[in-house]
Amino acid sequence: MxxxxxxxxxxxxxxxxxxxxxxxxxxxxxxxxxxxxxxxxxxxxxxxxxxxxxxxxxxxxxxxxxxxxxxxxxxxxxxxxxxxxxxxxxxxxxxxxxxxxxxxxxxxxxxxxxxxxxxxxxxxxxxxxxxxxxxxxxxxxxxxxxxxxxxxxxxxxxxxxxxxxxxxxxxxxxxxxxxxxxxxxxxxxxxxxxxxxxxxxxxxxxxxxxxxxxxxxxxxxxxxxxxxxxxxxxxxxxxxxxxxxxxxxxxxxxxxxxGVPPEFFDEGLDADTRKAVDDALDVYRQLGAEIREVHLPHLDLSVPTYYVVAPAECSSNLSRFDGVRFGYRCENPKDLLDLYERSRGEGFGAEVKRRVMTGTYVLSAGYYDAYYLQAQKTRKLIRDDFLKAFExxxxxxxxxxxxxxxxxxxxxxxxxxxxxxxxxxxxxxxxxxxxxxxxxxxxxxxxxxxxxxxxxxxxxxxxxxxxxxxxxxxxxxxxxxxxx
Amino acid sequence: MSLSPDDVRHIAHLARLRIEEQDIQEYAGNLSRIVDFVDQLGKADTDAVTPMAHPLEMAQRLRDDVVTEENHRDEYQQNAPATEAGLYLVPRVIE
Missing domain, CATH: 3.90.1300.10 (Amidase signature (AS) domain)
Structure with missing residues (x-):
């Protein structure tokens, strides 16, 4: 069953x-x-x-x-x-x-x-x-x-x-x-x-x-x-x-x-995985699909763009976890700041803390334009590549x-x-x-x-x-x- | 760009995160790697590019300014670490 x-x-x-x-x-x-x-x-x-x-x-x-x-x-x-x-x-x-x-x-x-x-x-x-x-x-x-x-x-x-x-x-x-x-x-x-x-x-x-x-x-x-x-x-x-x-x-x-973008088939792609994808494309050829090369020239910017945009939004979203209204609260906080910092420091794991701090950094005074604003521009370039491909x-x-x-x-x-x-x-x-x-x-x-x-x-x-x-x-x- | 232990302490404070002293060095290393990695965005030519606000260019929807939510205070406070008389309790902030 x-x-x-x-x-x-x-x-x-x-x-x-x-x-x-x-x-x-x-x-x-x-x-x-x-x-x-x-x-x-x-x-x-x-x-x-x-x-x-x-x-x-x-x-x-x-x-x-x-x-x-x-x-x-x-x-x-x-x-x-x-x-x-x-x-x-x-x-x-x-x-x-x-x-x-x-x-x-x-x-x-x-x-x-x-x-x-x-x-x-x-x-x-x-x-x-x-x-x-x-x-x-x-x-x-x-x-x-x-x-x-x-x-x-x-x-x-x-x-x-x-x-x-x-x-x-x-x-x-x-x-x-x-x-x-x-x-x-x-x-x-x-x-x-x-x-x-x-x-x-x-x-x-x-x-x-x-x-x-x-x-x-x-x-x-x-x-x-x-x-x-x-x-x-x-x-x-x-x-x-x-x-x-x-x-x-x-x-x-x-x-x-x-459309098959060559940017997806870079040196990091395992040869056998590539073979499986090529075989799948052959199945589509046999079904009468037409396969052509299209380019996504800014694809290499996508991981760095993501690791500005996503942590920035996460640092803002996760501010709601403050140990006051729901969720984990540390033992015996000595004051309100201690309550916030220890509840969050003890309640979040290492990867979450890394991303909250990355996001806080890229949004902080003096760095916003270089990171967050720039990432929203490169994000546009990446999006526009897809729009062009879908034409x-x-x-x-x-x-x-x-x-x-x-x-x-x-x-x-x-x-x-x-x-x-x-x-x-x-x-x-x-x-x-x-x-x-x-x-x-x-x-x-x-x-x-x-x-x-x-x-x-x-x-x-x-x-x-x-x-x-x-x-x-x-x-x-x-x-x-x-x-x- | 490399982040110093003091940078990490400052960012952690802005984010209201307690980072234990013995872990500061490791965070400094990891965060420096991440910042170095995203630094490559600076090389992209974006002079003529308008920053993206929404992938589908949708505008924020507005609604009529009327009450839509009912009061769920007692139910919601069941998840709170400390409450009294319908209020959320925190350490004293005014002496």
Whole structure:
């Protein structure tokens, strides 16, 4: 039962092959029996899940079910969930029980989805390996000595090990696509503003976007259909109507114009990963797509631009954690300044402190113009490169990551080495575009991803392009050893 | 550009972060590496470029100035480290 996609499980529920309670019990038992190995969950919520499943079964019996009713999922612990601990992977929020639901949580619950629990993540989503979590690293189900990627590493490991059939994630610089690539999943980040950020604990507000980690592109379409749409509670929510994403699947892609930027194929790209991407491009050629070279001349500026913009926004966003209204407070503060400084110094981990300080520095008097303002200019150059490319082509393709999953502890000594792991995904967030990573092969037994980038609000076409690849290949159905 | 231990102490204070004295050197090293790395942005020719405000050029939405939120004080204060009579408690600030 656990190797089925959401679409397949939905068919099973509809045909009465199993109830939502049986389905949910199956995943609850798997989490209970297996998650000790992966550490994918911070807070499993089995009782709540079974209660939601019984409600879903009643809805199905009454004939009020939607396409997602009764299907289980896991939420990244960045999404506020009413009455449930919402930690964001931080000691700072270890004692925080959210008094409200994030819009994403609310919408998926209204659609009838069942929440299995809250997944592990890099602290405040700052990391590319899930090693900055207060709750310890997550292990990659494909090789437990490797990282699952990050920051949505718990969500990725949970789905890869089939402890959940799907999960939510958030993507600020690659935090859905990179872990999806490293664990053999389909990771989808919609256009900036497409899915509400309300109740999604903020890291860098001009870059953050919620999305999905699923087995297939079809599943991503199913979930995104329920998650997307205008929300007045998010001041940057896009006022665009949501098309029928499922209806877009199945369209012929003959004549599709695919742009391949040589800048994605630099000397840092592992040769076997490159081969997997080349093979994927051949699949598209056989489907009648036309592949041409396009250039993103400012791509090399994207990682440094990101490491000014994102820390600047994070230093501002994380000022709300002050030890006064919620979250961690230090013992015996001697005065108010001591309370602020020690609550934050003790409540945040090292990577979060580095980014808060980097952000404080680039925004501080005398440095603002040289760093923050300059980064907003280089960000414009990067965005404009994409706009120009999309005048010529429908989608862009390249690798999601330079290499397959790396070892736990391998890149923790030097922050820059870790940052460069997101070199192919970061520019997409700076430009606000939608993108998906699809499993494109195995390198030394580890999955690698093909990244497909679409134009603004062109999610339907993007998901169909991914879906067509998955009709021709079975990389997305491969399982790690021992998952059966 | 290299950041000194004193720079780190100053930035940490601006950010209201207590950094333990034995960790200052390591932060100085790491932050210097990060600042060196982002310094390459200075080489980009941006004289004619307007800084980007929003990737999709969207303007901030306005709403009518009416009350939309109900009072949730008691519920919210359940997450607070210390409260009394509906107020958040902090160490004395006025002697």
């Amino acid at each position: 656990h190797d089925k996609t959401l679409a397949e499980l939905a068919a099973g529920l509809k045909q009465g092959e199993f109830s939502s309670e049986e389905l949910t019990r199956h995943f609850v038992d798997r989490i209970e029996a297996r998650d000790d190995r992966y550490n994918a969950f911070i807070t499993p919520t089995p009782e709540r899940a079974l209660e939601q499943a019984r409600a879903a079964d009643r809805r199905i019996a009454e004939g009020n079910a939607g396409p997602l009713t009764g299907l289980p999922l896991a939420h990244k612990d960045i999404f506020c969930t009413r009455g449930v601990k919402t930690s964001c992977g931080s000691k700072m929020l270890d004692n925080f029980v959210s008094p409200y639901d994030a819009t994403v949580v609310e919408k998926l619950a209204e659609a009838g989805m069942v929440t299995l629990g809250k997944t592990n993540m890099d602290e405040f989503a700052m990391g590319s390996s899930n090693e900055t979590s207060y709750y310890g690293p997550v292990k990659n189900p494909w090789d437990e000595s490797k990282v699952p990627g990050g920051s949505s590493g718990g969500s990725a490991a949970a789905v890869a090990a089939r402890l959940a059939p799907a999960a939510t994630g958030t993507d600020t610089g690659g935090s859905i696509r990179q872990p999806a690539a490293l664990t053999g999943l389909t990771g989808f980040k919609p256009t900036y503003g497409r899915v509400s950020r309300y109740g999604m604990i903020a890291f860098a507000s001009s870059l953050d976007q919620a999305g999905t980690l699923t087995i297939s592109a079809e599943d991503a379409a199913l979930m995104t259909q329920a998650m997307a749409g205008f929300d007045e509670r998010d001041s940057t929510s896009a006022q665009e109507s949501v098309p029928d994403y499922l209806a877009a699947l199945g369209q012929d892609i003959k004549g599709l114009k695919i 010529e082509v429908d989608v862009l393709m390249g690798p999601t990551t330079p290499t397959p999953a790396f070892g736990i502890g391998e890149k923790t000594d030097d922050p820059i080495t870790m940052y460069l792991n997101d070199i192919y995904t970061i520019a997409v967030n700076l430009a606000g575009l939608p993108a998906v990573s699809v499993p494109a092969g195995l390198v030394g037994g580890l999955p690698v991803g093909l990244q497909i980038i679409g134009n603004f609000f062109d999610e339907g076409r993007l998901l169909n392009v991914a879906h067509q690849f998955q009709q021709q290949t079975d990389w997305h159905r491969r399982l790690p050893e021992g998952i059966e």
